[in-house]
Amino acid sequence: MKPFQIYLIDDDEPVREAIKLLLRTYGMTVETFADPATFLAHVDPKRPGCILADLRMPLISGLQMHERLLERGIGWPTIMITGHGDVNACRRAFKAGILDFLTKPVDEQVLLDAIQSAFQTLERVLEKEESRELLRSLTDREREVLDMVCRGWATKEIAVALNVSARTIDAHRANIADKLGTSSVADFVQLTSANAELPIGRNT
Template structure:
């Protein structure tokens, strides 16, 4: 199991006082951090193999948080990202979550919310596995298992799936158990986290 010291939190913001305050807060709570005042410098120096997450302002003058997210996808940099936003940027932040961001925090950031979001992002590593590994595992699912998986991820409960597919509760539960076994997961929450990271 990872310890806090195993993770590197990358902080990206064009305001120095934000970088300083977040770096101090992370340090006091046992996390290592790296700070960047623009997204370009982050992209030049990032080491994707080092586990952790990104805390990034969504509105920056040179490269926005959304542009950063797209660049990361292009370069296959699979580090969970959390956006920090002003009240006027909430709609943009919600769109970013649809594109794969883990969460967004509204300024001024509350400490409890910050570490709740960081813990959510670091579940990426606690679950274990890479994008390639999960794609390989998903490829082992039967057509029926993939159907049950897709319906589950669309929010359907066991009863709704049984009605849609005309199968018994016990049969659907059996499919779910085999899905979890093949993917190496324990719960629907972990499946949802994988989808948020766009592993399917």
């Protein structure tokens, strides 16, 4: 599994430094921030990672920070930590899409397990985003041909249905294979099934 960045946001410096030191002893890359505002000002969507944030912080709470990230289209897995066993806050956090909710003092193994789960979640999210971008790179006609191929249609059948030559369909299939990085029908089916909600007709 690819190692990702960990973004640690906590206004309590001793806690922040202790968690950073712990995670770095396990070879993890950790970037720390003393408050959500600083993190929000520096966060780069092109550097995805796991977010580990204190729930209760001055001015902007960890949950408010998470909501602002979502408004920017950044939905990285987030783990909230708090010194208060607030059931209502926990419920709100999960409803907002928080991956996990840990209480201070955080048990070392519990924290490591939560981060491992966050990394796995992030990897799946990024893989799906990548596959969506690949499908969006197809033209309308290429996507139409791809869907027919996935339904088991032969080249000649597709050509007749679309009123074009078989050579034209072969050219479309070659372009599809080039853009998606595979010519395997099984891979095509897996890719389109994972993105069934992505409509045809995004490009021309």
